[in-house]
Amino acid sequence: MASEVLMPALSPTMTEGKIARWVKNVGEPVHAGDVLAEIETDKATMEVEAVDEGVLAKIVIPEGTDHVPINTPIAVIAENGEDVREAEAKRRPAPAQNKVPDAKAPEAKAPVPPDQEAEPTPPRPAIRDGAVAAPPRPPPAPAADPGEYTGKTVTQTVREALRDAIAEEMRRDNSVFLLGEEVAEYQGAYKVSQGLLQEFGPRRVIDTPITEQGFAGLGIGAAFAGLRPIVEFMTFNFAMQAMDQLINSAAKTRYMSGGQMAAPIVFRGPNGIASRVAAQHSQCYASWYAHVPGLKVVAPYTGADYKGLLKSAIRDPNPVIFLEHELVYGESFAVPEDPEFLVPIGKARIARPGDHVTITAFSRMVKLALQAAEELEKAGISAEVIDLRSLRPFDVEAVAESVKKTNRIVSVEEGWPFAAIGSEIAAIVMEECFDWLDAPLKRVAGKDVPLPYAANLERLAVPQVEDIVAAAREVAYR
Amino acid sequence: MAVARKPNRVKPADAQISAETLKRWYADMLLIRRFEERAGQMYGMGLIGGFCHLYIGQEAVVVGVQAALQEGDTIITSYRDHGHMLACGMDPKGVMSELTGRRCGYSHGKGGSMHMFSPEKNFFGGHGIVGAQVPIGTGLAFAHRYRDDGRISVTYLGDGAINQGQVYESFNMASLWKLPVVYVIENNRYGMGTSVSRASARTDLYHRGVAYGIPGEQVDGMDVVAVNEAALEAAEHARAGQGPIIVEMLTYRYRGHSMSDPAKYRTKDEVNRMRTEHDPIDHLRQRLLDEYSAREDELKQIEKRARDIVIEAAQFAQDCPEPDPSELWTDVLAEA
Numbered sequence: 001m002a003s004e005v006l007m008p009a010l011s012p013t014m015t016e017g018k019i020a021r022w023v024k025n026v027g028e029p030v031h032a033g034d035v036l037a038e039i040e041t042d043k044a045t046m047e048v049e050a051v052d053e054g055v056l057a058k059i060v061i062p063e064g065t066d067h068v069p070i071n072t073p074i075a076v077i078a079e080n081g082e083d084v085r086e087a088e089a090k091r092r093p094a095p096a097q098n099k100v101p102d103a104k105a106p107e108a109k110a111p112v113p114p115d116q117e118a119e120p121t122p123p124r125p126a127i128r129d130g131a132v133a134a135p136p137r138p139p140p141a142p143a144a145d146p147g148e149y150t151g152k153t154v155t156q157t158v159r160e161a162l163r164d165a166i167a168e169e170m171r172r173d174n175s176v177f178l179l180g181e182e183v184a185e186y187q188g189a190y191k192v193s194q195g196l197l198q199e200f201g202p203r204r205v206i207d208t209p210i211t212e213q214g215f216a217g218l219g220i221g222a223a224f225a226g227l228r229p230i231v232e233f234m235t236f237n238f239a240m241q242a243m244d245q246l247i248n249s250a251a252k253t254r255y256m257s258g259g260q261m262a263a264p265i266v267f268r269g270p271n272g273i274a275s276r277v278a279a280q281h282s283q284c285y286a287s288w289y290a291h292v293p294g295l296k297v298v299a300p301y302t303g304a305d306y307k308g309l310l311k312s313a314i315r316d317p318n319p320v321i322f323l324e325h326e327l328v329y330g331e332s333f334a335v336p337e338d339p340e341f342l343v344p345i346g347k348a349r350i351a352r353p354g355d356h357v358t359i360t361a362f363s364r365m366v367k368l369a370l371q372a373a374e375e376l377e378k379a380g381i382s383a384e385v386i387d388l389r390s391l392r393p394f395d396v397e398a399v400a401e402s403v404k405k406t407n408r409i410v411s412v413e414e415g416w417p418f419a420a421i422g423s424e425i426a427a428i429v430m431e432e433c434f435d436w437l438d439a440p441l442k443r444v445a446g447k448d449v450p451l452p453y454a455a456n457l458e459r460l461a462v463p464q465v466e467d468i469v470a471a472a473r474e475v476a477y478r
Numbered sequence: 479m480a481v482a483r484k485p486n487r488v489k490p491a492d493a494q495i496s497a498e499t500l501k502r503w504y505a506d507m508l509l510i511r512r513f514e515e516r517a518g519q520m521y522g523m524g525l526i527g528g529f530c531h532l533y534i535g536q537e538a539v540v541v542g543v544q545a546a547l548q549e550g551d552t553i554i555t556s557y558r559d560h561g562h563m564l565a566c567g568m569d570p571k572g573v574m575s576e577l578t579g580r581r582c583g584y585s586h587g588k589g590g591s592m593h594m595f596s597p598e599k600n601f602f603g604g605h606g607i608v609g610a611q612v613p614i615g616t617g618l619a620f621a622h623r624y625r626d627d628g629r630i631s632v633t634y635l636g637d638g639a640i641n642q643g644q645v646y647e648s649f650n651m652a653s654l655w656k657l658p659v660v661y662v663i664e665n666n667r668y669g670m671g672t673s674v675s676r677a678s679a680r681t682d683l684y685h686r687g688v689a690y691g692i693p694g695e696q697v698d699g700m701d702v703v704a705v706n707e708a709a710l711e712a713a714e715h716a717r718a719g720q721g722p723i724i725v726e727m728l729t730y731r732y733r734g735h736s737m738s739d740p741a742k743y744r745t746k747d748e749v750n751r752m753r754t755e756h757d758p759i760d761h762l763r764q765r766l767l768d769e770y771s772a773r774e775d776e777l778k779q780i781e782k783r784a785r786d787i788v789i790e791a792a793q794f795a796q797d798c799p800e801p802d803p804s805e806l807w808t809d810v811l812a813e814a
């Protein structure tokens with residue numbers, strides 16, 4: 001029996017790709033493990049290997065074709081001895097749509113042949129990402145920043161904005177360097193440090209062994225000695241290996257030394273959930289770090305904030321925990337080009353003004369909060385979305401001011417609910433504007449369980465737009 | 479104390495290994511190879527999500543070591559764990575169903591590729607944090623010593639994991655307390671995109687226990703017979719109460735680190751050379767034909783069986799439903 005080769009998903013977030021090159025020709029024999037084709041994904045060029053043995057009977061999608069959705073049949077392999085043309089003929093009537101083996105897979109869309117001018121296909125939702133509820137939206141208009149930036153902007157992904165922030169600060173200050181696993185030659189596990197090794201060389205862009213406690217401590221030592229390290233954790237899950245150094249050495253030393261010592265250092269990397277990577281690789285550490293005096297903690301959402309806050313963090317004389325989000329790296333925003341554009345640490349941002357209910361969020365949850373606000377608008381509820389951006393110091397005033405206007409508040413976060421950022425906001429609201437409240441605060445948070453792997457359970461565990469909408473309606477009593 | 483062995487030094491005949499045994503190992507390695515290829519394919523179809531680290535190329539290590547163990551010995555490894563589970567005798571259907579995130583999986587869909595366990599088969603995971611399994615495996619050995627049950631712990635770790643500090647904390651305790659643990663370093667030359675020489679000050683990793691008085695040796699991990707012989711000796715050492723021992727298996731992974739790794743840090747030539755000249759499965763097959771006058775048709779039979787088991791597991795793993803939503807809340811704590 002002939003078998004079809006389907007367009008494979010080659011990363012947790014890939015939804016479509018380009019057939020860069022067919023390595024095998026029609027009629028050539030194929031063994032399990034042979035490379036059939038090269039495919040360009042959202043992140044890299046990868047090889048597709050055969051699983052079955054036989055003869056390459058047909059190439060369904062020619063090389064050079066872009067935007068081929070995963071699971072589209074791209075070739076046919078006939079069994080040895082099977083008549084190639086016959087196998088091909090048998091296959092031909094089968095429409096691609098009927099061949100999609102998984103109910104969750106996207107409807108196979110006619111791929112765009114090469115060199116044919118066509119509308120660029122918009123990115124599709126990460127289909128296997130249980131956490132992405134709504135279809136993708138065009139990049140939001142640059143939100144009014146308190147910095148009131150009026151200069152030139154460039155449309156960039158968060159990934160690029162981070163890279164530019166690092167590069168600009170490294171150009172500006174020779175004592176800034178980047179240290180972490182796979183940051184140099186591999187160009188970053190999540191491709192954030194792309195090109196930095198090439199520009200700054202191995203003295204300043206340094207690959208480490210897998211020894212988080214060691215290199216975090218080393219970074220702190222270098223900071224004590226007056227350098228300005230940027231330490232990348234491949235993800236913040238692995239920073240737990242280094243927790244003692246972050247808290248006991250980085251956070252406390254200034255105080256313990258009576259102000260003689262300083263650790264101007266940035267610890268950065270993706271925090272929170274990713275896509276189906278299970279409990280040990282999916283956790284929000286925001287409240288852990290926000291608990292600690294002697295640290296600054298930021299968790300931005302927009303590209304401009306990513307860039308402006310990272311630059312502020314690098315220039316800050318204190319240890320800064322810079323929480324990024326893998327699922328936001330690929331999102332595009334208008335980002336200021338001016339290398340002196342900075343976003344102050346400790347200031348929240350009104351991401352969307354409104355009158356009836358305040359919704360606080362940070363990091364990726366801002367996106368969901370904005371989507372919820374749009375839903376609420378349709379129901380006649382005007383929500384004010386506050387992008388907290390900084391968690392320590394916390395912009396108490398911004399939250400209190402908003403609540404005094406709306407009289408209702410919902411806090412949203414990806415992490416666990418107990419002793420969380422939402423708990424802190426509840427306390428702040430009690431202390432600062434209790435008399436203005438018309439309803440008890442409502443918290444939307446990750447479920448109080450380690451993150452499960454199964455797609456259906458993962459979706460249930462992570463806050464969704466509909467959870468935010470429901471909470472807002474509840475506090476608005478409608 | 480740390481000794482490097484010459485690669486390929488053991489002839490199965492010298493080691494007096496029967497044709498039956500070799501065929502079983504052949505079948506075991508093939509099962510892992512076919513299983514992993516299928517898992518890779520199912521990942522491509524969106525049936526498996528997240529991280530999925532394939533064991534293709536390294537099969538001889540886990541099959542050779544497992545064959546040296548006794549009932550009740552305990553095993554622990556990292557996230558590159560599918561091969562270890564199959565070698566322990568865990569059900570391919572249960573493993574594949576965990577990969578697809580279904581309720582029939584070993585962790586009922588809650589753990590995924592990196593987190594499976596089987597107390598019944600003495601398999602203790604499936605751990606996602608590089609190096610974290612090493613103290614835990616040392617703790618399994620502690621329990622064996624505590625109970626004086628004559629069992630040993632086999633703790634696998636990678637060439638990247640070997641640089642984690644907790645590995646050396648473990649080495650010290652294991653040696654100090656003469657714990658029955660075999661540390662198997664699977665040196666597949668890369669930790670993600672970093673070659674051993676870019677991550678380790680000394681690249682002969684079997685020396686890493688020297689400061690703690692732990693003997694070590696280096697073995698051709700592409701040769702299942704050599705692996706088995708070294709593992710038998712190491713297990714004997716640990717079981718006899720002489721404390722921990724390190725075996726560094728020189729091996730190779732053919733695929734990327736995980737599914738999304740374009741593997742630009744090594745040449746295609748390098749990979750092809752390993753595949754064509756050092757493949758552990760091809761080698762054993764050739765030996766069976768040349769030195770054991772195995773028949774082509776009986777090997778074909780073994781190959782077909784591996785394929786059938788995997789096809790059945792793959793189907794099973796797609797048919798089994800997702801976990802019930804109520805499962806979200808179970809298993810966080812036990813009833814006290």
Ligand SMILES: Cc1ncc(C[n+]2csc(CCOP(=O)(O)OP(=O)(O)O)c2C)c(N)n1
Nearest residue numbers: 238558606607608636637638639668669670
């Ligand atoms: C503490 C920690 N740091 C980083 C990672 C990310 N990571 C996962 S696997 C890996 C490479 C490990 O290499 P090695 O120990 O050689 O094992 P192999 O993958 O080759 O089997 C890295 C850096 C992690 N999971 N845990």
Ligand SMILES: [Mg+2]
Nearest residue numbers: 636637668669
């Ligand atoms: Mg390795």
